[in-house]
Amino acid sequence: MRIAQVAPLYESVPPKLYGGTERVISYLTEELVRQGHKVTLFASGDSVTKARLISSCPNSLRLDKDCKDTLAHHIFMLEQVYKHASEFDIIHFHIDYIHFPLFRRSNTPHLSTLHGRLDIKDIFPLYKEFREVPLVSISNAQRKPLQGVNWVGTVYHGLPKDLYKFKARHGKYLAFLGRISPEKRPDRAIKIAQVVGMPLKIAAKVDKADKEYFETVIRPLLKNPYVEFIGEISEKEKNDFLGNAYALLFPIDWPEPFGLVMIEALACGTPVIAWRCGSVPEVIKDGINGFIVDSLKQAVKAVKEVRKLSRKNCRKTFEARFTASRMANDYLCIYEKLLREREPLLKAV
Amino acid sequence: MRIAQVAPLYESVPPKLYGGTERVISYLTEELVRQGHKVTLFASGDSVTKARLISSCPNSLRLDKDCKDTLAHHIFMLEQVYKHASEFDIIHFHIDYIHFPLFRRSNTPHLSTLHGRLDIKDIFPLYKEFREVPLVSISNAQRKPLQGVNWVGTVYHGLPKDLYKFKARHGKYLAFLGRISPEKRPDRAIKIAQVVGMPLKIAAKVDKADKEYFETVIRPLLKNPYVEFIGEISEKEKNDFLGNAYALLFPIDWPEPFGLVMIEALACGTPVIAWRCGSVPEVIKDGINGFIVDSLKQAVKAVKEVRKLSRKNCRKTFEARFTASRMANDYLCIYEKLLREREPLLKAV
Numbered sequence: 001m002r003i004a005q006v007a008p009l010y011e012s013v014p015p016k017l018y019g020g021t022e023r024v025i026s027y028l029t030e031e032l033v034r035q036g037h038k039v040t041l042f043a044s045g046d047s048v049t050k051a052r053l054i055s056s057c058p059n060s061l062r063l064d065k066d067c068k069d070t071l072a073h074h075i076f077m078l079e080q081v082y083k084h085a086s087e088f089d090i091i092h093f094h095i096d097y098i099h100f101p102l103f104r105r106s107n108t109p110h111l112s113t114l115h116g117r118l119d120i121k122d123i124f125p126l127y128k129e130f131r132e133v134p135l136v137s138i139s140n141a142q143r144k145p146l147q148g149v150n151w152v153g154t155v156y157h158g159l160p161k162d163l164y165k166f167k168a169r170h171g172k173y174l175a176f177l178g179r180i181s182p183e184k185r186p187d188r189a190i191k192i193a194q195v196v197g198m199p200l201k202i203a204a205k206v207d208k209a210d211k212e213y214f215e216t217v218i219r220p221l222l223k224n225p226y227v228e229f230i231g232e233i234s235e236k237e238k239n240d241f242l243g244n245a246y247a248l249l250f251p252i253d254w255p256e257p258f259g260l261v262m263i264e265a266l267a268c269g270t271p272v273i274a275w276r277c278g279s280v281p282e283v284i285k286d287g288i289n290g291f292i293v294d295s296l297k298q299a300v301k302a303v304k305e306v307r308k309l310s311r312k313n314c315r316k317t318f319e320a321r322f323t324a325s326r327m328a329n330d331y332l333c334i335y336e337k338l339l340r341e342r343e344p345l346l347k348a349v
Numbered sequence: 350m351r352i353a354q355v356a357p358l359y360e361s362v363p364p365k366l367y368g369g370t371e372r373v374i375s376y377l378t379e380e381l382v383r384q385g386h387k388v389t390l391f392a393s394g395d396s397v398t399k400a401r402l403i404s405s406c407p408n409s410l411r412l413d414k415d416c417k418d419t420l421a422h423h424i425f426m427l428e429q430v431y432k433h434a435s436e437f438d439i440i441h442f443h444i445d446y447i448h449f450p451l452f453r454r455s456n457t458p459h460l461s462t463l464h465g466r467l468d469i470k471d472i473f474p475l476y477k478e479f480r481e482v483p484l485v486s487i488s489n490a491q492r493k494p495l496q497g498v499n500w501v502g503t504v505y506h507g508l509p510k511d512l513y514k515f516k517a518r519h520g521k522y523l524a525f526l527g528r529i530s531p532e533k534r535p536d537r538a539i540k541i542a543q544v545v546g547m548p549l550k551i552a553a554k555v556d557k558a559d560k561e562y563f564e565t566v567i568r569p570l571l572k573n574p575y576v577e578f579i580g581e582i583s584e585k586e587k588n589d590f591l592g593n594a595y596a597l598l599f600p601i602d603w604p605e606p607f608g609l610v611m612i613e614a615l616a617c618g619t620p621v622i623a624w625r626c627g628s629v630p631e632v633i634k635d636g637i638n639g640f641i642v643d644s645l646k647q648a649v650k651a652v653k654e655v656r657k658l659s660r661k662n663c664r665k666t667f668e669a670r671f672t673a674s675r676m677a678n679d680y681l682c683i684y685e686k687l688l689r690e691r692e693p694l695l696k697a698v
Binding site for chain 2: 125
């Protein structure tokens with residue numbers, strides 16, 4: 001199949017550091033290439049792929065200090081995709097909604113995976129207007145706020161099977177990995193470590209938008225002797241960071257659309273202690289590959305019980321449900337379904 | 350003529366407080382209606398106009414605290430404009446570039462007035478791609494960074510002739526009106542007042558992005574006994590604020606695309622002391638309706654000499670060059686030219 005993947009330009013594909021969406025797009029793209037499909041990736045010029053790369057900007061935008069206007073690059077990319085559209089059987093967008101008006105008028109079938117949270121009232125009129133656009137959610141929970149649109153499937157994220165090595169033995173610290181932000185609740189992770197009396201390592205980036213939160217709420221807590229803040233880490237460092245952890249803490253306080261770090265931990269064999277929010281109940285099987293909790297008290301209890309869980313089973317749940325090949329196959333099913341549904345229309349013309 | 354005006358949604362048209370672009374769109378729209386044209390205004394639902402209003406959001410976005418995603422409303426508006434396009438002879442966009450890919454494929458002629466600064470490298474590839482799109486600059490200086498595009502004219506902003514009343518007698522303070530930001534250089538205004546020993550009144554809004562600058566650089570300077578900070582003021586308050594001033598200080602340090610406040614001051618009869626940047630030499634005639642300066646020393650000298658300028662002449666330069674009817678006529682000439690150029694193409698079809 002001739003497939004276009006259209007990525008955001010904030011990070012390269014794959015990203016150099018943090019960047020869940022761009023990383024998933026990379027895994028999907030490379031897996032589709034591996035399976036023999038003819039894939040074109042629209043992404044920043046510093047992306048690395050075995051697919052054909054078409055880039056509308058030389059460098060990814062988040063780490064480019066000279067970048068003052070990210071939207072201009074995305075609008076330019078839309079034009080590029082549109083001009084190439086007839087070369088593809090299907091176009092798979094990962095850039096929210098900015099392509100909707102233009103591609104409503106394209107003859108090439110397309111679908112859009114929504115990677116962000118959807119409980120934002122600003123987007124409702126837009127999605128209602130474009131109710132025919134095929135949309136894919138990354139968890140069933142993510143969909144809830146957005147009704148009356150054309151959901152064509154939920155496809156959970158996946159990682160290459162051998163990206164992370166299984167670590168049979170747990171280490172002696174709790175891990176927090178992600179963004180420092182109020183909704184990720186690093187403060188809860190610190191509190192848990194303090195109550196349990198176990199070291200906590202925090203690997204996290206601090207976005208500009210979260211700088212104030214970091215300085216006023218989190219930095220004072222970092223004085224806690226149990227806590228070690230190690231900043232943003234690379235892909236390579238993650239295997240050790242997650243794999244050597246006793247458990248991953250995922251104490252979120254928002255409707256997390258997917259939560260890639262959960263399946264990264266599972267791939268290493270590390271169980272996850274997560275708050276019951278968003279996608280969590282779809283990824284974590286309570287008492288199998290982690291615990292789902294509703295309170296600090298339950299989280300503390302979970303830390304004490306987590307060593308009873310089999311790290312092998314954690315890895316097994318990853319291999320069964322969260323590999324890149326499973327993800328690619330799910331998407332291929334959707335691509336084929338969209339093309340099949342289109343055939344009668346074409347014949348009728 | 351059947352004309353669509355497409356406004357940004359950040360402020361209502363006209364805006365309730367600050368908002369140069371939306372204010373100019375309002376003046377243009379109402380003047381076109383007054384001249385008998387059939388005008389449709391795409392703008393936020395709290396806009397007030399004698400034209401037909403089509404709104405894609407009930408409230409303007411800057412003052413809406415619940416608004417988290419301004420882009421979604423603009424993309425939704427694009428779809429609305431496109432659906433109505435066949436009802437118009439011409440569509441006049443004021444929303445930078447987000448409509449370019451979609452309206453490159455529209456049959457309705459369109460043009461875009463660029464209201465912002467253009468010396469931003471991010472936008473160059475995009476404008477190069479869309480080099481056929483008719484663009485209007487709001488000063489000749491604004492164009493400089495953007496070559497090789499289809500500039501079809503410069504149209505200076507204009508105000509309704511009777512919006513501001515002429516004040517024959519000057520007052521005893523210097524005025525600064527605008528945004529508190531490093532490029533507007535309120536610190537220079539304060540310095541001038543201090544050296545000259547004359548009161549300075551600052552009427553200004555502080556954007557989120559400029560909060561830190563305000564707190565760290567400007568707030569300490571406000572202790573200066575010569576300085577009075579009065580915050581954001583409404584349209585109605587401007588006539589007194591500007592008209593009663595001894596002179597307007599416009600000590601900018603950036604390529605100001607137009608600088609609406611200069612012509613507001615002139616409409617009141619108040620001369621302008623401005624730094625030689627961006628549009629300034631196109632608006633201010635040195636020694637006639639103000640002074641153009643390059644240094645603090647020159648600015649101080651200008652304050653001392655400004656009373657020699659005739660306030661009547663200041664007002665006259667406004668009436669001759671910066672009224673809304675002159676602006677509307679300039680735009681009508683461009684609309685007609687674009688339609689004429691199109692005719693042979695249509696006949697050839």
